[in-house]
Amino acid sequence: xxxxxxxxxxxxxxxxxxxxxxxxxxxxxxxxxxxxxxxxxxxxxxxxxxxxxxxxxxxxxxxxxxxxxxxxxxxxxxxxxxxxxxxxxxxxxxxxxxxxxxxxxxxxxxxxxxxxxxxxxxxxxxxxxxxxxxxxxxxxxxxxxxxxxxxxxxxxxxxxxxxxxxxxxxxxxxxxxxxxxxxxxxxxxxxxxxxxxxxxxxxxxxxxx
Numbered sequence: 001x002x003x004x005x006x007x008x009x010x011x012x013x014x015x016x017x018x019x020x021x022x023x024x025x026x027x028x029x030x031x032x033x034x035x036x037x038x039x040x041x042x043x044x045x046x047x048x049x050x051x052x053x054x055x056x057x058x059x060x061x062x063x064x065x066x067x068x069x070x071x072x073x074x075x076x077x078x079x080x081x082x083x084x085x086x087x088x089x090x091x092x093x094x095x096x097x098x099x100x101x102x103x104x105x106x107x108x109x110x111x112x113x114x115x116x117x118x119x120x121x122x123x124x125x126x127x128x129x130x131x132x133x134x135x136x137x138x139x140x141x142x143x144x145x146x147x148x149x150x151x152x153x154x155x156x157x158x159x160x161x162x163x164x165x166x167x168x169x170x171x172x173x174x175x176x177x178x179x180x181x182x183x184x185x186x187x188x189x190x191x192x193x194x195x196x197x198x199x200x201x202x203x204x205x206x207x208x209x
Contacts, residue, residue, distance in 0.1 A: 021098075021099050022050065022053050034098065046077045048076075073086050132199075
């Protein structure tokens, strides 16, 4: 019996490419439901309803590379339905998609209907100053004869992501939440034994500049 030895990290993808599925369906699978196997790790249901599909010319496709396609879908991710149509292109080649049988589609819709709406998260406008920067700023305040500030905040930069559009309507309705930076006490405390010497080194470098 031949023994196979696998080398490298095993793939977490399990399924077919999107083109392999919709290419064998009537009207390229418009109206059908598909899901990604990697999304099965979430307790909430995640799937796509195909709205429109277009094939892409594979003239530049190298041997062994999966064919891509452009698919517009009505996406449901972790029980939350996106308000706008999503486009799948860059990830369409991944062999990770599975077709949901028609007689099981109602079960997936029921999973979404029974999920309670999560509490929206509103990013704060200000966050705590990083520890090292806080030390430097307080040393400068001491040199100028100003009192030391323990609670020092800086303006936060909000990075929008595709899921943030689900919560935009709540911005004016919910109070702002304050996020405290830090990860608690480290289990490797020996790494911080010389932290005071490092603080002095940083301050001397800033003074020399």
